[in-house]
Amino acid sequence: MGTCGMHKTILLTILCLVCVAVPLAAQTTAPENMVQIPAGKFWMGRAYTIYTDSADLVPIGKMDDRPANNIDLDAFYVDKYEVTNADYAKFLQSAGTSTKPPWHWPQGKIEAGKEKLPVYNVNWFEATAYCKWAGKRLPTEAEWEKAARGGLDRNHYAWGDADYIDTSEKYLQAPQGAGRANPDEPIPARLEGTDAMPVGSFKPNGYGLYDMIGNVREWVNDWYDADYYVFMPKRNPQGPETGRYRGVRGGGWQDYSANTIGGPSDNNTVDTRDFSDPDLRATTIGFRCAK
Known part of the structure; x- marks a missing residue:
């Protein structure tokens, strides 16, 4: 084969590799049981204030979630x-960990039937x-707030701005046995009761x-920092x-x-x-991970 022919062969080989590589990159999928949150901007924080119905117009809630900022995330x-x-039990059983089980696990083991409940009584370090x-x-x-908004814009709740979701709503519905304020207007998350519920x-x-929203914080x-939203960077803030x-x-x-509403x-x-x-371990606080 001449030099020219060899160069053509090499060029064709490179082109074929590029053609194969592009679709593979495009087909990259999220890790198991993770969801990709797309890059882009979203409004972080509360862009409005809810007031009591008193003559004094006292704002509901703390003021640390204001002002709203247009944040750009990767x-x-x-x-x-x-x-x-x-999940947490697998971590505890792994080699090299010195982390102790949550204090409420009987004899350091998960109570039967509660394997799918979110882990809690875990501090920030754990x-x-x-x-x-x-x-x-x-x-x-x-990242947490953008993920929680679910792609909605300036929504107050994870399901939108409505305080209740009626039974005709196709979005979230409380399962049987969950606490409900009104059977016709179920709260669309685990917000009351005596314990968390199985995830999902x-x-x-x-x-x-x-x-x-709901289950565990x-x-x-x-x-x-209560004043962080006043000076936070607008791109990939790290706190x-x-x-x-x-x-x-x-x-x-x-x-x-x-x-009051x-x-x-x-x-x-x-x-x-x-x-x-x-350092706090609380029955109301759990976590999820990101990547």
């Missing part, structure tokens, strides 16, 4: 479900260790994520550099209370911020 993956007891073991990390506060008991939000990676408390997001199973409490919104001592 694409990321987030767990479809909250980390379960069964949640971080689990995510690292799984090859992941805790989501930033901005309710239909997902617009991104296909379960229990972003969730640790995020960020330090908490304050230091602090005393870590962020917690999403309402939990104990957070339902009728407020007759719906779920302000703790159950996608924009409400919360925080806790990173």
